[in-house]
Amino acid sequence: MKNSPTIKKEQRTELAKPEVTPGLCYTPRVDIMETEEELLLLADLPGVKREDVDVRFDNGELIIDGRCAPRHEGANYLLSEYGVGDFYRAFSISEHIDWQDICAELKNGALTVHLPKAETVKPKKVTVKCE
Amino acid sequence: MMNRQLMLVSRWQPFSWSPLEEFQEEMRLVRERFAADNRPALASSYPPVNIWGDRDKVYAEAELPGMQLDHLEIYVTEGNQLTIQGERRQRELNKGVWHTQERGFGSFSRTITLPVSVDADKVEARFEHGVLLVTLPKSETAKPRRISVKAE
Numbered sequence: 001m002k003n004s005p006t007i008k009k010e011q012r013t014e015l016a017k018p019e020v021t022p023g024l025c026y027t028p029r030v031d032i033m034e035t036e037e038e039l040l041l042l043a044d045l046p047g048v049k050r051e052d053v054d055v056r057f058d059n060g061e062l063i064i065d066g067r068c069a070p071r072h073e074g075a076n077y078l079l080s081e082y083g084v085g086d087f088y089r090a091f092s093i094s095e096h097i098d099w100q101d102i103c104a105e106l107k108n109g110a111l112t113v114h115l116p117k118a119e120t121v122k123p124k125k126v127t128v129k130c131e
Numbered sequence: 132m133m134n135r136q137l138m139l140v141s142r143w144q145p146f147s148w149s150p151l152e153e154f155q156e157e158m159r160l161v162r163e164r165f166a167a168d169n170r171p172a173l174a175s176s177y178p179p180v181n182i183w184g185d186r187d188k189v190y191a192e193a194e195l196p197g198m199q200l201d202h203l204e205i206y207v208t209e210g211n212q213l214t215i216q217g218e219r220r221q222r223e224l225n226k227g228v229w230h231t232q233e234r235g236f237g238s239f240s241r242t243i244t245l246p247v248s249v250d251a252d253k254v255e256a257r258f259e260h261g262v263l264l265v266t267l268p269k270s271e272t273a274k275p276r277r278i279s280v281k282a283e
Contacts, residue, residue, distance in 0.1 A: 077183045112222075
């Protein structure tokens with residue numbers, strides 16, 4: 001389920017000219033879990049195909065960008081409870097992340113992003129010696 | 132006299148089904164039925180559903196991201212009731228600490244009464260990229276039949 005939509009989204013093209021994308025932009029619902037090894041991020045992106053999703057990690061910020069073309073436009077609706085549009089959400093990640101090893105998979109509209117923690121921040125077990 | 136008026140406007144209903152509740156329920160159904168044109172109606176339950184139709188078919192679409200097909204059941208009963216039910220389960224995950232949990236999980240069941248009767252044997256359902264699309268062909272009696280007008 002989607003939260004309330006923001007109106008428009010700006011995109012930067014190669015010519016550095018801002019281009020406004022027509023249509024609504026939704027904030028996807030996300031679960032975040034932290035294990036000892038990694039940060040796991042699960043997002044609901046229904047209707048988004050693998051080639052239309054863009055996951056970027058830029059300077060401590062993780063950005064999820066999913067494009068979803070409107071489906072069944074102009075149909076004679078009898079009941080309309082949700083709209084169809086693009087998804088966008090950005091997170092600040094304070095943990096030190098091995099950004100080269102970030103991987104993501106999209107299955108049935110659910111995106112899973114694995115952000116492995118850097119070695120320096122992984123909890124290390126300290127052996128206690130008995131004297 | 133004063134007491135009875137107060138009871139009508141308060142939320143406490145002494146009987147299980149009062150005329151006021153029935154009226155509110157009717158209004159909610161009317162609102163749901165006519166909510167379209169880029170104004171999404173408030174979904175009364177999960178999952179939110181879009182329904183539209185053309186001359187021959189009725190289509191119902193629901194967003195169910197991360198749903199596994201063997202936990203999803205779709206039924207068509209009484210010729211015009213569509214039931215979508217199942218259980219949305221969280222993935223098997225290792226031990227960890229949850230920072231944020233916004234997605235809901237659990238079992239759900241939703242029955243929608245369609246405005247026309249459909250042919251239950253020809254109903255098809257597809258689940259792609261987390262979106263479920265159910266195509267229900269209208270039954271022959273429900274299709275519009277053109278009546279020719281004889282002129283005198």
